[in-house]
Amino acid sequence: MKRPSRARSRAQYPLATIAAYGPDNTLATKLVAAVLERPGQREAFAMQTWTSETTDARHDPTIAADVVRFIGEHGVRETVNSGRIIGCPHEEGIDYPMGRTCPRCPFWADIDRFTYEPISAPVPTLTPAEILADLSADEDPESPFDALESADGHRALLVDPLLRAIDVGLAHPSTASSDETNLFTYALYLVAKWREPRAYPYVVRWLSLPGEAPFDIGGDIVTQDGARILAAVFDGDLEPLKTLAVDRRANEYGRDAAVTALALLAAWAEVPRETIRTVFQWLAQEGLEREPSQAWVALACGCADIELLELFPELRRAYAEGLIDPQFMHPSALDEVEAAPRGTRLEATKDRWPPIDDVAEATAWWSRDEDEEADAGETGDEQAVPQEPYRAPPKVGRNEPCPCGSGKKYKKCCGA
Numbered sequence: 001m002k003r004p005s006r007a008r009s010r011a012q013y014p015l016a017t018i019a020a021y022g023p024d025n026t027l028a029t030k031l032v033a034a035v036l037e038r039p040g041q042r043e044a045f046a047m048q049t050w051t052s053e054t055t056d057a058r059h060d061p062t063i064a065a066d067v068v069r070f071i072g073e074h075g076v077r078e079t080v081n082s083g084r085i086i087g088c089p090h091e092e093g094i095d096y097p098m099g100r101t102c103p104r105c106p107f108w109a110d111i112d113r114f115t116y117e118p119i120s121a122p123v124p125t126l127t128p129a130e131i132l133a134d135l136s137a138d139e140d141p142e143s144p145f146d147a148l149e150s151a152d153g154h155r156a157l158l159v160d161p162l163l164r165a166i167d168v169g170l171a172h173p174s175t176a177s178s179d180e181t182n183l184f185t186y187a188l189y190l191v192a193k194w195r196e197p198r199a200y201p202y203v204v205r206w207l208s209l210p211g212e213a214p215f216d217i218g219g220d221i222v223t224q225d226g227a228r229i230l231a232a233v234f235d236g237d238l239e240p241l242k243t244l245a246v247d248r249r250a251n252e253y254g255r256d257a258a259v260t261a262l263a264l265l266a267a268w269a270e271v272p273r274e275t276i277r278t279v280f281q282w283l284a285q286e287g288l289e290r291e292p293s294q295a296w297v298a299l300a301c302g303c304a305d306i307e308l309l310e311l312f313p314e315l316r317r318a319y320a321e322g323l324i325d326p327q328f329m330h331p332s333a334l335d336e337v338e339a340a341p342r343g344t345r346l347e348a349t350k351d352r353w354p355p356i357d358d359v360a361e362a363t364a365w366w367s368r369d370e371d372e373e374a375d376a377g378e379t380g381d382e383q384a385v386p387q388e389p390y391r392a393p394p395k396v397g398r399n400e401p402c403p404c405g406s407g408k409k410y411k412k413c414c415g416a
Contacts (some may be wrong), residue, residue, distance in 0.1 A: 010039075011039070011078055011080075012077035012078040013036065013037055013038055013039065013077060013078070014035050014036065014037050014045070014074055014075055014076050014077060015035070015036050015076065015077065015078045015079070015080065016033055016034065016035050016036075016071045016074070016076040016078070016079045016080070017033070017034050017036070017079075017080045017081070018031065018032070018033050018067065018079060018080070018081040019031070019032045019034075019081075019086055020057060020058050020083070020084065020085045020086065021085060021086065021087050021088060021089035022057075022085045022088075022089055023088070023089070023104065023105045023107060024085075024105070024107040024108075025084075025085050025107070025116050026085070027056055027085075028052075028056050028057045028058045028085050029051060029052055029053060029057060029089050030049060030050070030051050030052075030057060030089035031049070031050045031051075031057040031058065031063060031067070032047065032048070032049050032050075033047065033048050033067055033070055033071065034046070034047045035047070035071070035074045035076060045074070046070075046074050048066075048070050050063045050066060050067070051089070058083065084114075086113050086114060087108060087113040088102045088104075088105040088108045089105070090102045090104060090105065093267070093268060093269050093350055094269060095269075096269065097268050097269045097270045098267075098268040098269060098270075098350065098354060098355050099195065099232075099268065099354065099355030099356075099357060100195070121152055121153055122149050122150075122152065122153065123153065124149075124150035124151075124152075124153035124154055125146055125149075125150050126146055126147055126150040127154075128154045128157045128158055128161070130147070130150075131147045131150055131151050131154065131158065132158075132161055132165075132183065134146070134147035135147050135148075135182060135183050135186040135187075136179040136180075136182050136183040137179055137182070144186070145360055148186075148190075148359045148360050149360075151190055151359075155194055158190070159191070159194070159196055159198065162183075162187035162190055162191060162199075163187070163191070163198060163199060163202060165180070165183040165184055165187045166184055166187050166188065166191075166199070166202045166203075166206070167202060168180055168184075169181065169183075169184035169206075169217045170202065170205050170206055170209070170217070173206075173209060173213040173214070173216045173217035174212075174213060174216045174217075176216075176217055181217060181219075184217055184218065185218060185219065185221055185363075186359070186363075188203065188206075188218065188221065188229050189225075189229070189356060189359040189362055189363060190359060191203075191229075191232075191233055192225075192228065192229040192232035192233060192355075192356045193232070193356045193357060193358070193359055193362075195232055195233065195355070196233055197233060197234070197235035197236070198233075198235075199233040200230075200233045200234060200235040200237075200240070201240070203229055203230050203233055204230070204240045204241075204244060204258075206218060206254075207222070207226055207230065207244060207250070207251070207253075207254035207257050207258065208244050208247060208250045208254055209250065209251060209254065210249050210250060210251060211251060212251065213251070214226075214251045214253065214254050215251070215253075222251070222253050222254065222257065223253055223256075224365065225356070225362065226253070226254070226257035227256075227257040227258075227260035227261045227264055227353070228261075228264065228353055228355070228356055229356070230257055230258065230261040231261040231264040231265050231268065231270070231355075232355055232356055234261070234265060234270060234271075238262070238271070238275070238279060241258045241261060241262055241279075242258075242279060242282075242283075242287065244257075244258035245258040245259050245262070245283060245287065245288070245295055246283070246287045246288060246289075246295070248289065252293060252294035252295070253294060255293070255294060255295040255298070256294045256295060256297070256298040257298075258295075259283070259295055259298035259299050259302055260298050260301070260302055262276050262279055262280070262302065263276065263301075263302030263303075263305050263306050263349070264349075264353055266306045267305065267306050267346060267349045267350050267353070268350070268355060273306060273308075276306065276308075277308050277310065277311065280299060280302065280303060280308060280311055281310075281311055281314070283295075283299055284299060284311060284314040284315070284318065285314065288323075290321065290323065291323065292322060292323050292324070292325065293323070296318055296323045296324045297324055297325060297328050297329060299315070299318075299324075300315050300318070300319075300324050300329050300334075301329055303315060304329070304333055304334060304337050304345060305345060305346070305348075305349040306345075306346055306349065307337060307342065307343070307345050307346050309337070309338060312334050312337075312338065315331075315334060316331060316334065319331045
């Protein structure tokens with residue numbers, strides 16, 4: 001009787017992976033070798049890239065010899081190489097904007113990079129009318145999953161109704177019905193996911209509302225995702241963002257969202273970093289009032305998040321003048337960004353604030369907040385409203401722990 005084969009032994013480390021990339025699945029123009037020192041390691045210990053525009057990188061003898069040298073230098077004991085091309089050679093967020101397809105490699109759009117099979121959109125199970133009804137009436141963020149999934153299949157038919165829903169909410173933000181508010185908020189996320197530029201003026205209008213009006217119609221989305229939504233629907237014109245950033249009539253968190261959105265546009269590679277640097281320099285030197293404001297906090301955070309070290313002297317001057325509250329971002333954070341390897345903070349920004357690509361996932365915090373509110377109610381957790389509200393920055397959020405150290409949620413404490 002044939003003896004069953006033994007299971008393959010565990011991988012040997014250091015282990016090298018070799019991946020090929022190209023404009024399609026026939027020509028590799030880029031080869032990447034990465035060395036991992038141990039199982040489960042997320043960051044490569046060493047990495048090297050080779051490119052070739054004239055021959056297939058997988059079959060170039062010069063590249064092959066260099067790969068052998070590289071893995072030998074790092075004591076590699078095992079190499080994993082499928083030989084297949086597994087995607088576009090250009091990097092998202094560097095060579096083209098995050099959340100979009102590479103304009104130079106259309107082959108990979110809607111193609112599974114491992115199987116080469118087309119990625120089919122889910123077949124809608126609901127009609128556009130049913131989707132709108134479900135998103136209007138349902139207050140449980142988990143239950144409209146079918147409506148959100150079906151929405152992608154009806155995108156062309158839903159954009160106009162969703163823009164109208166946003167417009168209706170903006171017409172009377174403080175007195176909107178629950179159905180209008182529900183549809184308004186889901187509409188914001190859907191147009192953001194679709195990167196719909198026609199929604200740009202609507203989102204700017206929302207965040208430009210005075211007083212508490214942005215929160216009346218949009219709730220905590222203002223601080224949680226207002227900047228991401230604004231950056232996602234950006235139509236190429238920076239002037240509305242600049243205008244909102246310096247509009248002292250607007251809610252301070254709306255101004256904050258505008259400044260943060262500018263930083264995200266640079267992080268996502270939607271707008272050249274140098275362009276945003278020029279805008280931020282104007283804000284620091286001329287645009288913003290020389291008084292403490294949330295916009296100054298957002299500017300400090302934004303400059304740090306996209307590593308605009310050139311503007312750090314302006315920010316330190318603003319700290320010295322008391323324009324930026326160190327409780328929200330201490331000036332030592334600038335020192336940390338300067339000391340870290342270039343690109344570290346920028347990559348962290350991309351990871352923390354990526355474009356919205358899944359509405360159900362992006363709105364999952366709604367149900368968590370409702371659970372926390374219910375738990376607080378059961379324990380009788382109440383907090384007195386202070387005489388002078390203390391506003392937190394967008395990175396803190398109204399549903400996160402209050403920066404005063406009380407242990408309460410910000411909106412239950414200093415932000416009440």
